[in-house]
Amino acid sequence: MASAAEKYASFQEKVSRTVFFDNLSPQVSESVLRTAIEQFATVKGVKFIPNYLGPRNLPQCALIELDSSKKVEEVIAMITQYPFMMSGMPRPVRARPAEAEMFDDRPKNPDRKIKFCWLDPNDEDFEVAKELKRLTQKHAAEIEYVHKLQLEDEKKLAEQQGATLDMHYKKYKLVDSVLADGTVKHLAKRYNLPGADK
Amino acid sequence: MSGPSGAKVGDLLDFKWGIRRGVGLKNKDVRFFESFVYEGVEYFLYDSAYFYHDHLLETSVGKLVKMYERPTHEKVLKVVWFFRPSEVRNFLGDYQPRWNELFLASGAGKGLSNITPLESIMGKCNVVCTSKDKRNPEPSETELKTADFTFNCAFDVGRRAILDTFPDVIDGIEVTRFFNRKGERNLSKPLHAGTDTRPKIRIKTRTSPSTMLCQQVEDNAEVRTSENVVPKISSDSFPYKKRKAEDENPTLNPSSEYLMEKELDEKGAKLRQDKGVNRCKKITELTTGPNANDESSLHSFPFKKRKLGDEKLIINERPDPGKINRSSSTSQPNKSLKDKEFDEEVAKLRQEGRVKTCGKVIEVTERPDAERRKWFKKMHWDQRLQEAQEMGTLVLLSNLDPSYTSNEVEDLIWHALKKKVEARVIELGVKSNDYYGRALVIFKTKDTAQNAMTELNRRCLVLGDGRVVGARRGTLTEPNKQGEFHGHLTIDRIPSKRLRPEMRNAVSTSHCAQCNTIEYEMANEWLLQYKKYDASWEALSKKQMKEIEDVKSKLKMDSIFPVTS
Numbered sequence: 001m002a003s004a005a006e007k008y009a010s011f012q013e014k015v016s017r018t019v020f021f022d023n024l025s026p027q028v029s030e031s032v033l034r035t036a037i038e039q040f041a042t043v044k045g046v047k048f049i050p051n052y053l054g055p056r057n058l059p060q061c062a063l064i065e066l067d068s069s070k071k072v073e074e075v076i077a078m079i080t081q082y083p084f085m086m087s088g089m090p091r092p093v094r095a096r097p098a099e100a101e102m103f104d105d106r107p108k109n110p111d112r113k114i115k116f117c118w119l120d121p122n123d124e125d126f127e128v129a130k131e132l133k134r135l136t137q138k139h140a141a142e143i144e145y146v147h148k149l150q151l152e153d154e155k156k157l158a159e160q161q162g163a164t165l166d167m168h169y170k171k172y173k174l175v176d177s178v179l180a181d182g183t184v185k186h187l188a189k190r191y192n193l194p195g196a197d198k
Numbered sequence: 199m200s201g202p203s204g205a206k207v208g209d210l211l212d213f214k215w216g217i218r219r220g221v222g223l224k225n226k227d228v229r230f231f232e233s234f235v236y237e238g239v240e241y242f243l244y245d246s247a248y249f250y251h252d253h254l255l256e257t258s259v260g261k262l263v264k265m266y267e268r269p270t271h272e273k274v275l276k277v278v279w280f281f282r283p284s285e286v287r288n289f290l291g292d293y294q295p296r297w298n299e300l301f302l303a304s305g306a307g308k309g310l311s312n313i314t315p316l317e318s319i320m321g322k323c324n325v326v327c328t329s330k331d332k333r334n335p336e337p338s339e340t341e342l343k344t345a346d347f348t349f350n351c352a353f354d355v356g357r358r359a360i361l362d363t364f365p366d367v368i369d370g371i372e373v374t375r376f377f378n379r380k381g382e383r384n385l386s387k388p389l390h391a392g393t394d395t396r397p398k399i400r401i402k403t404r405t406s407p408s409t410m411l412c413q414q415v416e417d418n419a420e421v422r423t424s425e426n427v428v429p430k431i432s433s434d435s436f437p438y439k440k441r442k443a444e445d446e447n448p449t450l451n452p453s454s455e456y457l458m459e460k461e462l463d464e465k466g467a468k469l470r471q472d473k474g475v476n477r478c479k480k481i482t483e484l485t486t487g488p489n490a491n492d493e494s495s496l497h498s499f500p501f502k503k504r505k506l507g508d509e510k511l512i513i514n515e516r517p518d519p520g521k522i523n524r525s526s527s528t529s530q531p532n533k534s535l536k537d538k539e540f541d542e543e544v545a546k547l548r549q550e551g552r553v554k555t556c557g558k559v560i561e562v563t564e565r566p567d568a569e570r571r572k573w574f575k576k577m578h579w580d581q582r583l584q585e586a587q588e589m590g591t592l593v594l595l596s597n598l599d600p601s602y603t604s605n606e607v608e609d610l611i612w613h614a615l616k617k618k619v620e621a622r623v624i625e626l627g628v629k630s631n632d633y634y635g636r637a638l639v640i641f642k643t644k645d646t647a648q649n650a651m652t653e654l655n656r657r658c659l660v661l662g663d664g665r666v667v668g669a670r671r672g673t674l675t676e677p678n679k680q681g682e683f684h685g686h687l688t689i690d691r692i693p694s695k696r697l698r699p700e701m702r703n704a705v706s707t708s709h710c711a712q713c714n715t716i717e718y719e720m721a722n723e724w725l726l727q728y729k730k731y732d733a734s735w736e737a738l739s740k741k742q743m744k745e746i747e748d749v750k751s752k753l754k755m756d757s758i759f760p761v762t763s
Contacts, residue, residue, distance in 0.1 A: 023728070025686055049625055052583065052638060052674050053594070057684075081288065083721030090720035091686055094728060101600050101626040101635075108603040115561050116614060119658040128752045129658035132666040135749055136597040136634070139742045143630050146738055150731050151684070157727055158684035161720050168716065 004110035011100070011107050016069040017044075018098035019076060024060040028086050036086055037064055040078060041071040049102065055147050063098055072097055090161065212237045213316075215267070219243075227269035234265060234273075239322055241265075244375050246325040246347075249277065249318045256282065259300060259323055259347060263311070263371050273316040278369055278376070279303045280325065281353050289358050293351070300325065300347045302376055304361065304368045305354035311369045325349060327377045331364055334377035341378070560613055579622055583638060583674055590644040592672035593651055597665050600626065600635030607637045614659055615650050617641060631739045633746070638672050647671075664750045 021033070030046045037043050045065035051058050066072055076095045078084075083092035100106055119126050178184055188194065216233030233242045241247060241262060248257040260277035267273050280300035283290065295301075303310045326337045326345035342348070352361040352368075364373045586592035598607065607621035624636040641647035654669040661667060 050580065053624055053636065054675060056675050083718065083725060085717070085721070090717045091684070091724045092721045099626060101632075104604060104623055104625040106603050108606050109601070112601075113561055114599075114602070114606055114610060115662045116610065117560060117660055118614070119660055121657070125660075125753050126658060128749065129660055129666045131749050131752075132664070132746070133597075133658065133668050135745060136666070136668050139631065139634065139745075140596060142738065142742070143634075146734065147630075150734075153731070154684040154727065157723065158686075161723065165716070165720075 004107065007107045008110055011103075014065065015098050015100050015103070017067065017072060018063050018065045018102075019072050019095050020061065020063055020098040020102055021093050021095050022059060022061040023091065023094050024062060024086060025091075026060055028060060028062075032086060033062055033064065036084075037066075037075065040075050041066045049104075055144070055151060057151060058147070063102060091158070213273070216240065216242075225269070228266050230264065230266045232265075234316075236316065236319060241319065241322065244379075246280070246323045247277075248320040248323050249314060250320045251318070256284075257320055259325065260311075261302075261325070261376060263369070263375070265316070274313050275316055275319065276311060276313050278311040278371065279309065280347070280349060281309075286353050286358075286360070289353070290360065293360055296348070298345075298347050300349045301351055301353035301360065302349050302364070302368070303355055304352040304365055305356040306369075307356040309355040323347065329364065329377070331377065333364075333374050335379075337378055563609065563613075582620070582640060583622070583672075586640040587672060587674055590671075591641045591647045592674075593639045593641060593647050593669055594636060594672035595621075595639055595654075596634060596636045596668040596670075598623070598635035598637055598667060599661060599663065599665065600632060602635055602637070604637070607639065611639060611650075615653060617646055617650060630735070631742055633739070633743060664753055 019037075024033070030048070033046050034043050043064055044067055045063075047063045047065075049061040049063065051060070066075070076097065079093065079095040083090075084095075085091070086093050119129050212235075214235040215231050216235060217231060219230040219232045221227075221229055231243075233240060235241075243262060243265065246259060246261050249260055250257055259280040259282070261280070262275055263278050264276035265273075280302055282300060283295040286301060324344060324346045326341050326348050327334050328337060328342070328348045328350050330336075337345070352364050353359070354361050364376075366373055368376060583592060595607070602610075602623060604621045604623050607623060608619055611617055611619045611621065619642070620640040622638050624638065626632060641650060651669045651671065654667060659667040
């Protein structure tokens with residue numbers, strides 16, 4: 001039975017070996033993630049972070065445990081250098097080293113003690129405490145709002161890129177079809193231009 | 199030797215050749231020199247100087263290894279470059295450069311040296327070599343102090359690696375020339391009395407704002423591209439490290455402005471500047487454009503990797519070590535809140551010392567039946583939370599310390615409310631303000647949940663670092679069943695049934711984007727988007743923290759809790 005300190009230490013070690021990915025598509029499954037990262041390093045564990053409270057269509061996040069912290073650095077360096085796609089393009093995933101707070105089943109720090117106290121309405125600091133509470137709520141609302149904005153912005157970007165892509169595709173299709181069905185050759189003969197490739 | 203007279207190619211103001219060295223081997227009309235005077239500053243062979251490039255934020259530092267005049271009276275210099283740490287940051291690895299450290303180019307390849315027109319020189323620079331190489335005379339204390347830059351290592355442009363040992367020859371020049379000079383000659387003293395070693399700025403021509411878009415092209419290293427060097431584009435300060443870029447992208451600008459106005463006050467201004475630096479567009483200049491004058495030396499400037507392609511958004515991945523690191527880590531507030539050691543003794547003493555009691559300070563120890571947790575096999579959290587929400591026993595606690603674990607939260611509720619609960623902390627995932635920790639708590643019955651909420655709302659449960667715990671009914675977000683995800687684009691082409699299995703696999707394989715595809719460019723746009731929002735979150739966090747601090751400072755309870763932040 002490992003003592004609390006040992007458990008904490010080994011947990012911290014595990015954290016240093018873990019990479020945190022975000023901006024994953026909801027279609028990315030564990031096996032996809034695993035095969036993707038196994039191109040670079042041996043994967044010991046994959047865990048998705050559930051989204052209980054955030055906005056509905058927030059991208060997924062996952063924690064991937066590798067076998068050494070050196071590998072973690074390598075993987076992160078690679079992903080930051082080259083945009084890495086998973087299960088779709090062109091939105092890349094992002095990676096950063098994991099932190100202890102990303103694990104919900106973490107062991108507690110044995111050296112840390114929590115203290116608290118209750119404040120009644122007749123305490124002198126009660127008003128201040130109430131104000132703090134209000135502030136918390138206000139901040140939570142602000143955070144939610146920024147999340148919303150972020151998603152909207154992403155949607156806009158995606159739509160814009162989609163439009164660009166469509167346009168490009170149509171152009172290429174047009175060029176291809178013109179080449180393919182002989183229009184080009186015909187026109188080239190007409191205008192006495194060299195140009196139609198055989 | 200005076201320069202040629204008359205309005206010819208290569209006619210410069212304030213210019214005079216100095217000591218003559220000889221003529222070229224191949225072409226007898228090429229004359230080599232050992233020094234020259236330009237704009238009142240005298241430059242000698244093997245001096246270091248600042249050079250200006252079109253379209254770059256910072257000037258480049260290089261060593262003059264050759265100076266000569268062509269038969270066409272063009273005056274050119276051959277320069278071996280020093281790299282700034284920002285330019286080679288992708289190859290630094292573990293090496294931590296000092297703030298004014300440079301790297302001497304070596305090896306063979308692009309970026310080692312250039313023939314540049316003389317007009318691109320901007321001023322002298324004092325670069326001292328601090329390497330322990332035997333061939334390098336050790337610099338004195340004063341030399342180090344007065345040096346503008348130092349260099350300790352070389353950077354091989356061919357192998358793209360930092361070298362501790364210097365090769366014998368760099369680009370045909372003996373390496374001893376690059377080391378500190380022995381003897382009397384003081385590099386930084388110009389012959390002309392009264393002239394400052396600090397470079398002078400002369401505004402020769404003013405180009406239109408459109409060409410002043412900054413660029414920090416980065417794929418593997420910084421790119422210096424310019425087909426033409428215009429003598430001097432106007433500069434505000436020298437050497438300018440930060441310049442506000444004009445953002446051309448219309449869609450990004452309004453939304454970013456909007457966001458800034460909404461969320462930030464003065465932080466917005468600082469932020470905009472930051473983003474201006476980091477976010478740039480590069481317009482490739484494959485055509486000569488309006489700057490086609492005599493300076494159109496087709497010797498292009500050193501570029502480590504040239505990106506040919508249309509407009510790209512290039513992102514600066516990491517802030518330069520030399521620049522003030524404004525985007526400080528968000529985990530700072532966290533660190534101060536973690537590892538806090540509450541001293542019970544001190545707390546007790548302080549308690550006795552107070553005049554007005556403020557309620558008992560209770561330490562949270564493990565719940566009496568903490569062991570029982572380990573006995574029962576727990577159901578999946580998703581299910582439990584869902585059920586709890588339906589039954590009305592789910593409560594969301596906010597403003598907890600983010601480093602609390604689920605067990606600690608349960609213990610806390612036990613001590614504070616005398617209730618046994620199941621708790622799950624919401625882990626750090628998506629970007630948000632890391633100061634706030636949250637947890638979902640499942641009570642035994644609906645009534646207990648209700649009571650707990652009213653209690654927490656009526657009174658204030660204050661945690662050690664001045665946090666007041668908030669509680670409200672917990673509502674879970676519906677799972678993302680349809681898989682709405684912005685950013686993955688598809689083209690309606692061949693229906694996937696008809697695709698051969700290999701093709702299908704090819705499409706869905708995870709891969710790194712190649713640079714020459716449209717996918718790469720779009721990916722960069724996304725990366726930019728991420729960066730932009732990172733910055734926004736930073737700013738929001740800062741603002742919120744400040745508000746919190748302001749209110750906390752009014753707390754008189756500091757006497758009880760040894761609050762550190």
